[in-house]
Amino acid sequence: MPPSLAAPSRAQRLSGLAVLLALVLVAAGVLWQQASYDPASWGWGGAAPGGGAGPLASLAVPGLEPREAGASFDPATLSDKIDGKAELYLAAGFERLYTRRYALKGQPAIWLELMLYRMKDQRAAFSVFSNQRRPGPTPPGLGPNAYATSNALYLANGPWYLEAVASAPDPALLKGLDAAARAIVAALPGDKAKAATPGEAELFPPQGLKPGSQVLLAKDAFGMAGLNQIFIAAYPAGAPERIAWLARRASPEAAQKEAEAYAKFLAVNGGAQAPAPKAIPGARLVELLGVWELVWPQGAYLAGVRGAESQEATLELALRLHQRLGGAKP
């Protein structure tokens, strides 16, 4: 700049300062604006209103506050949430999982998570419920398929399966678990009859039956590919534990064919066929690695007893099951 320039006038200096002040105000405005924002207005991430957590989205639990908006998972994304456990649900017939966490008011570190599975039908829900059953008392009023453990509560109701898991066995949290489960059961559509166990599970002979041991194996039961939808029940009297099992098929022919296929499967895996008892028509008796397997078709039913070390114990339970099935209307 040429040295001959006059010093800037007072007006020029003041105007310059005024401009700088304006810039400071603009910067402050921009900073204020960026800090005061509502992420929901941009609409990414978080759950859609009434969408993400499905039936849990509007669930209020007394004493607890939601920790998040919740999420949901479909068959393709289920393993993102529960990894290898997903296969159990997918095999049984999984449709959707809704999850949401709640925490004690003002204590976000003490929380519980609700995982509500929508299964294909009541059988599918019973299958995943029974396969994971842990020892624990059944709380009253939640139907027969419910139990509580020291930090969690599980129940199956109609096509729904609920897992409510507390991060710690905190008494206030456990009260919340119970309240949440009751609120969910009350809100689920459908009548109370749906809470009952599928019919086949009631067909096992009651004497000697281990309570709550009925399990529905959805797929590939006993390691045999294609042996699906098998109910099992445990009879612990006498060691080792005996397992009675049964399934209902579309037709007597189908049951017959599958009984043969299972006997063949046992044979392929090293089983030795033994003369079958006459009392049960069409039965096949196989000895495999020191334990006995009996399988027979009975009308549309396919039934069996496995796990006993003696023929007598196998036959004793099989006869009782045969008798029960004889009186059952397929």
Place this chain on the structure above:
Amino acid sequence: MRITWARRISQAFFLALFLWFCVVATVGERLWQLRGWPVNWFLELDPLTGLTTLLAGGSLYAGLLWGAATLALTLVLGRFFCGWLCPFGAMHHFIGWLGSHGKDLKERARRNAPHPAQQIKYFLLAFFLGAVASDLAARLTTGQGAAFLAGAAVIALVLAATRRGAGRGFYFAAVAVVLALWVAWSLAAPRGGASLLAGLLDPIPLASRSVNLALLPLADSPLRIAWPEPRFYQGAALIGAVFLSFLLLNLWRPRFFCRYVCPTGALLGLLARFSLFKVGKRQARCGGCLDCEALCEGACRPAGKLRPHECVLCLNCLSDCPEGAITYQAGPSAAGEAAPDLSRRRVLAGLGVGLAAPPLLGLGGLLGPDWDPRLIRPPGSLAEGEFLRRCLRCGQCMRICPTGVLQPAGLSFGLEALWTPVLNMTIGTSGCQPRCVACSHICPSAAIRPISLAEKLGQGEYAAEGPIRLGTAFVDRGRCLPWAMDRPCIVCQENCPVSPKAIFTRIAFQTVLDGLAAGPATGGELALSGRALRPGALATGDYYLAADGARARIRANTGATVSLEPGPGWQAPASGSPVVVQVRLQRPYVDPARCIGCGICQHECPVSGQRAIRVSAENATREPSHSLLLKGAGPV
């Protein structure tokens, strides 16, 4: 402090702010992500974006109101926007300053002398306003709003104001005749659409597009701040070339773009003539040293009769005049002022060409019979005609898109769609994410209207309408692996994010090896004769041995035997009986009632060049006339 230093600080501040807004336009809540940063502020401050979308689209959307503030302040201060605020102007200013380095006073004064080419920007402004005027006419004639009459009056006045004295009456008459003509003509002519062309040269959309789609992807590729992965933009070279050309032309003439091209500058210049404060001389005569002319950014002749419509308020003249002869004052310059020397015929020609442009573009049929099914617009986009009346081509939606599926349309989509957003399912990291509506919220002109997640997904109160569909996926059976090549593949079905899935499969067993005969069976193994097998090739679980209408899955194979997993009804074939190997295929089908056109299937398709499943714009929600389905029709 010299006022010119205040100006430099202001320019640097706003340029930095503009670049910062480009950087932070990323989905996320960290400090350098979107949060609440007003990333559209510069686009909104630009009065031409507001004015043209108002005329073309019929409303001044949300923040575009800021443009009115710019116009108002221009009437008080003059073109402060150009000299103090405009980030594109700051870039030109800086490069022009570099180009003037080392040149002597005389040469610099020559380069900064007024030039007839400075008229061009007014003609361009006339062209862009003419183009949107046909929409205005349509609105007026359909009685949609008296507000637009006011808009037309503003244009007429602004144009008339460029003339003084006797010429003015004639000008009013000419404008009135033209207005009447185009009202009548627009009614008869087909609706052109694509009338909002101003965004091509409007400085803020131009700079925004160039930085977002060309500069930032280059700068960010090693840094990965703006995007987690390097970003690609189709045709970014052309966008970058236009940008760089305008920057480099400053070396030839300082502020080349501002002086000759900028339509926003022209609009502000027309107002600046009437501004309260102007730069002027204290006395008519001065020493004539030409210091001021050598430093003049606007080429507005501060030493003589000043042209206030060209003055960008750089205030170099005021600051550096050795006599202190130049001032910024409310009164007129003591040396007198020059009015814009605009050729009436040229302005009318610009306006006329502008008026003719949309109908001419409309003849191409893009909005009619020859609509382009590749034009898959972002979710929430208005119907194509309305979309083109609002899209500024600023690139904000493509910048914020988390997957980069939003791309600038190239010339192959037609002139009218140039640089508007279109989904390209192969270039980004995925298709359109079902749980994202970021583009609809960042769009400064509501060409993509703001939608909620519930609306996009068709949940809650939108359950009846269903999700927003961008188009429909079509399976190309000539390229699809299970359809054309007997190879199992269900990638598209697996990746479909819609629940229940919009892609379903039907199982087909296709014979791939025949001329085989069964041999003896030992254990689970069956010997085969007739032709040799490739050991292990059938062990993927997709191959079956078929005989007598029943099948058994092949578990493993050697050159001459297969190990089988029997299926229902399977009987080991008699030795010597013919058997075939079949592959179990799950062939994909698309349910058009469920498909939302997100393009995730297309992105994931393993046929990596031209995909075997591709989305096109049929059945998009925004164009009911392109629907594939009659409502309520169909088997379910």
Place this chain on the structure above:
Amino acid sequence: MSGQGKDLDRRQFMQRAGKAGLGVAAIGALAWWGHDSKGPDASLGASPSVKLPSYAVAGREKRLAIVKSSHRVPALRAGLEALGGLGAFVSAGHRVVIKVNAAFASPPALGATSNPELVAELVRLCLKAGAKEVVVTDNPINDPASCFELSGIGPAARQAGASVVLPHPGAFASYSLPGGRLIANWPLLWGPLKGADRVIGLAPVKDHHRSQASVCMKNWYGLLGGRRNVFHQDINGIISELGRMITPSLVIADGVVSLARNGPTGGSLEDLKPTGTMILGTDQVAVDSAAVGLLGLKPEQVAWLGLAQKAGVGATDFQSLNPTTVELG
């Protein structure tokens, strides 16, 4: 010829000749440097993919220590001592990656994830051994931030001085296991592994619905990205390939309390079983073989252990490694 009217003198000539010579030499060097007589081969332009080195420490192969204890931190210290001290594995300036199991956003008490106190102690010991940087990482697909926070691993690791690296799209690179059947052109969580000198696996002993057991080899599953759940169809195959993919410096199976059923998620405290054992070693097949015993399984009952042994990853007969057994009570 001589337009100057004056002949070059010898000195000028030498100068000009020297300059010309330099120019010729420069052109020649450039041409030689850029020359390629064969032309490009087919690999030119192929997509880049990463290669994983072996992270094993030379001279420390086939070490195994089994610690009986009901407390994790003392068990870890004793176990490392039995292997010759962590200093035998981690030296000054090393960049150590600890691959934890943070697959679920589940509280530490439920045992579905690596124990945070154990992670913190291992981090501290690595830093004490001179490590320049300790990185704790995993790829839980759903909501990684919550998984690291709620499992307690994130806060504990950071407090101990580690940097916790969450997966992000830029952290993945395409990887193919040499000779692999399943892991081919698959996204690998490469970001944290890049430049690592040592890789330590730290996994809880868990029942697994699909693979019977999940210990150290299954833990590498968290280094895969993409739609990795397709691998559940061949769970035994993928676990044995994971064992081939990573040759770790050291693996630690935490069976002080095991998730004995309803794995890999668990959920109820009733799913846990105090098994009082921590197994540390450099042969991951041996470590996992010893660990599945805590779940009541024999190594030959677990298909993936057999596959891994067959692939040469290690030995299922862990007793053959003469493990050092420490009883802490």
